[in-house]
Amino acid sequence: MSDVAIKLNNIGKKYQLTDEKRTLIKSVFTPHKKPKEVWALKNINLEIKRGETIGIIGENGSGKSTLLKLIAGITSPTKGSIKVNGTVGSLIELGAGFHPDLTGRENVYLNGTLLGFTRRDLDKKYREIVDFADIGEYINQPIRTYSSGMIMRLGFAVAINLDPDILLIDEVLAVGDENFQKKCLDVMKLLGQQSISIIFITHNSNLIEAYTHRCYFMNKGIIIAEGSSKKIISKYRLFMNAKKNI
Amino acid sequence: MGKDLNIIYLKDLLVMLTVKELKARYKSTYFGFLWAFINPLLQMIILSIVFKFFFRIQVENYSIFLFSGLLPWMFFSLSLTSGTSTLIDNRDILKKVVFPREILPLSAISANFVNFAASMVIFILVLAIFGFINFNQIIFLPIAIVLQLVLTLGIVLLTSALNIVYRDVAYIIQAGLILWFYVSPIFYPLSFVPEKFANLYSLNPTVGIIGLYHYSVIGQDFPSTLAISASFVFSLALCLIGLLVFEKKKANFADYV
Numbered sequence: 256m257s258d259v260a261i262k263l264n265n266i267g268k269k270y271q272l273t274d275e276k277r278t279l280i281k282s283v284f285t286p287h288k289k290p291k292e293v294w295a296l297k298n299i300n301l302e303i304k305r306g307e308t309i310g311i312i313g314e315n316g317s318g319k320s321t322l323l324k325l326i327a328g329i330t331s332p333t334k335g336s337i338k339v340n341g342t343v344g345s346l347i348e349l350g351a352g353f354h355p356d357l358t359g360r361e362n363v364y365l366n367g368t369l370l371g372f373t374r375r376d377l378d379k380k381y382r383e384i385v386d387f388a389d390i391g392e393y394i395n396q397p398i399r400t401y402s403s404g405m406i407m408r409l410g411f412a413v414a415i416n417l418d419p420d421i422l423l424i425d426e427v428l429a430v431g432d433e434n435f436q437k438k439c440l441d442v443m444k445l446l447g448q449q450s451i452s453i454i455f456i457t458h459n460s461n462l463i464e465a466y467t468h469r470c471y472f473m474n475k476g477i478i479i480a481e482g483s484s485k486k487i488i489s490k491y492r493l494f495m496n497a498k499k500n501i
Numbered sequence: 502m503g504k505d506l507n508i509i510y511l512k513d514l515l516v517m518l519t520v521k522e523l524k525a526r527y528k529s530t531y532f533g534f535l536w537a538f539i540n541p542l543l544q545m546i547i548l549s550i551v552f553k554f555f556f557r558i559q560v561e562n563y564s565i566f567l568f569s570g571l572l573p574w575m576f577f578s579l580s581l582t583s584g585t586s587t588l589i590d591n592r593d594i595l596k597k598v599v600f601p602r603e604i605l606p607l608s609a610i611s612a613n614f615v616n617f618a619a620s621m622v623i624f625i626l627v628l629a630i631f632g633f634i635n636f637n638q639i640i641f642l643p644i645a646i647v648l649q650l651v652l653t654l655g656i657v658l659l660t661s662a663l664n665i666v667y668r669d670v671a672y673i674i675q676a677g678l679i680l681w682f683y684v685s686p687i688f689y690p691l692s693f694v695p696e697k698f699a700n701l702y703s704l705n706p707t708v709g710i711i712g713l714y715h716y717s718v719i720g721q722d723f724p725s726t727l728a729i730s731a732s733f734v735f736s737l738a739l740c741l742i743g744l745l746v747f748e749k750k751k752a753n754f755a756d757y758v
Contacts, residue, residue, distance in 0.1 A: 270756065279667035324755070328599040331752035348597035354521060356528045361521075368517040369598050373510045 258305050260340055260421055260452035261326060266299040267334035268321055295321045296476045299335070305420075308453040310463035310484055312491050313473035319456045322473070323347055323423050326454070341420025341452075342371065349410030355399035359390065359409055362398055366413050380416050388412035389435075408435055415442055421452045460488045514600065518608035523615060537616035538623065541571045548688050560690055562719060565633065569718040570687040570711050572624060573645070576617035577653055577707070578678045584609040584657030585674050588665045592758035602751040606657045610650070628718065638717045645713035652706055652736035658743030662750045665757045686711050690721065691728075703728040706735035 272291040296318045303309055313319050324330050325337060327345050352369045353362050363384055367377045385394055388409045390401070398406055424443070443466065447453055455467055463470055463484055470487040472480040472494075480490055527533040545568045552558040552567075560566055587609040588595060588602075595602075628634050664670035685707040686694075694702045702708060703725055709732030712724030 276668045277666060278669040279663065279673065280669055282667065329596065330755045343599075345598075351594045351597035352521070352591075354525055356525055357521065361524070365517055365521055368514050369594055369600050371510070371600070374513045374517075375509075 259302060259338070260305045260307070261301070261303040261454075262338040263299050263301040263326075263335065264337075265335040266296055266301075266322075266325065266332045266337065267294060268296040268325060268330075269294050269333040294476055296325075296332075299478060301471065301478070303421075303452050303454065305340075305452055306450045307469065308447045308455065308467050310467035310470040311454060311456040311473060312458060312460060312463055312470060312487065314458060314495075316475075317473040318476040319473055320347070320425070321476075323425070323454065323456060326421075327423055339421065342417075343421045343423065344370070344414060344417040344419025345423040346411065346414050347423055347425040349407055349414060351410075353398060353406065353410065356397050358397055359385075359388075359394040359401070363394075363409065363413055366410065370413065370417055372417070384412045384416050387415065387438075404435075411439065415439075419451065421454070422446060424453060424455045425457070460491055464488050511601065511604070514604050515608055515611060518604060519611045519615065522608060522612035526612075534616065534619065538620045541568065541575050541620065544575075545571055552688060558689070562633075565628065565719050566690070566715065566721070567688060568624060569714050570685075572617060572620055573649060573711065573714050574682065574685065574687050574707075576613055577649060578682070580610045580613045580653045581656060581660070581674055581678060582671075583613065584653075585660040585664050585671045587657075588661050588754060589668075589758060595758055596755050602754060603658075603747065606654070606661045606747075609661075610653055610657060614650070625718070633719065635720055638720050641713055641717040645710055645717060648713070648732055648736055649710050651740050652710065652732070655736060655739030655741070655743040658747040659739065662743075662747045662754075665750070665754055681705075681707065686715070690715075691724070692722075699725075700727060704731045704735075706732045706739075708732070 270293050272293055299318075299322065301322075311319050311322065321330075323345070325332055326339060327343050327347070328339070350362075350366060352365050354365070357365065360381075363381065364374070364377055367380075367384075368374070372380070388394075388405075388411070390405050390409060393401060393405065398409070401409075443453070447466070453467075455463065457463060467484045469482070470484040471478050472487050472491055474494075480487055523534075527536070532539070545564060548567055548571075549564045553563055583590075584606050587605045591605055594600075595605075625634060625639070660670050660674055684702070684705055691699075691708070691712060704727075709724050709728035709730075712721075712728055713732075715721040716723050
């Protein structure tokens with residue numbers, strides 16, 4: 256395997272803005288009106304080596320999440336090329352496919368399968384996942400009886416046990432009680448020491464400083480600065496302060 | 502392990518989503534699966550009464566004739582309705598994770614297929630007990646089922662991919678199904694269709710399929726070559742078109758939901 260985990264080459268992502276949902280009947284009978292377009296990402300170049308932990312910082316709406324969606328493969332770019340070596344795990348959206356009427360166990364299998372496990376993989380990992388989630392006998396209850404913290408923990412436990420080569424992390428760490436948060440951060444540190452590449456997005460500059468070596472600063476869909484986390488964070492703080500003072 | 506799309510993984514994913522669909526549907530009902538059987542049974546009884554006693558329709562074993570067409574029709578119509586909106590209904594997972602998108606329309610169909618297959622088995626067992634089943638005819642049943650599955654899959658691939666962009670496709674399908682029911686030989690036999698229109702009528706792909714069901718279950722006349730060919734050609738063509746459209750659109754499904 257090459258030592259580049261992710262390479263984005265001149266990526267652009269365009270979205271169409273429509274005020275109302277389009278209908279087939281209307282589009283057949285009325286002349287085609289060009290919908291408003293907006294570029295959520297422009298000219299993004301980014302390279303991450305294997306085993307590297309990097310951060311992406313920026314305000315809400317700066318394009319961070321769109322970028323992660325492209326890397327995860329949930330949507331495709333309008334322009335440019337993406338190269339991803341290895342499997343991508345994501346802690347952005349936890350508990351995909353969770354159904355309230357199914358038990359914790361059934362949901363672990365459903366969610367795990369959607370994330371790429373086979374049934375056999377899950378049989379092997381099941382104990383580990385349940386132990387990590389730490390929800391006791393509730394595992395055989397429908398998850399509509401769970402607290403929201405318990406649901407998040409269960410989702411997190413499945414995702415973290417996927418053994419990905421590349422891990423995308425959003426600010427999900429804010430979930431659960433303090434004990435669980437510590438557990439998650441420990442796992443993250445552990446993963447960072449292995450050959451896993453981690454992309455961490457947040458607008459919390461303290462977390463970036465504590466966990467990443469290198470960082471990208473995004474604003475309005477473009478990368479405006481890149482470099483060592485220390486340098487970038489101070490730039491980011493200056494930028495935010497300047498904004499506040501206007 | 503991981504995201505390599507081997508056949509075992511695809512099978513596991515399909516089974517998992519199908520079971521979820523069925524469990525979610527029946528978990529809060531008392532009779533569970535039986536509803537899937539009661540529904541066509543009730544329709545059959547009502548239609549039987551109306552056509553036998555009000556219209557005095559002259560068809561041998563009319564109730565059995567009716568049921569052998571109604572069961573596949575309900576499978577068809579339920580698959581089209583739930584399949585068309587399956588991408589929207591599962592927007593949550595579409596936006597969150599990457600998996601082969603084709604699994605969603607497939608699982609919408611397979612969940613309905615489980616119900617259909619179970620109903621069909623019960624129906625045929627009952628008929629067999631009363632001596633209705635003829636082995637030389639029933640061997641055509643798998644052909645009817647495969648043909649219907651290909652047609653259903655083709656339409657659902659097409660309509661689900663369109664419905665994610667144009668939300669009225671689901672309504673068009675609902676209205677279309679009502680019309681389609683009346684131009685399919687379900688509550689009347691093929692011989693009722695005026696000679697003048699027989700060829701035109703046979704171009705409808707469900708004519709050959711329902712005809713095959715009628716032949717294999719109750720030994721009605723074998724459908725015409727034209728009807729059978731039309732079913733084959735349209736089913737395959739629709740499946741191809743559906744697949745092409747779906748494959749072209751699938752990379753950006755997450756942007757529309």
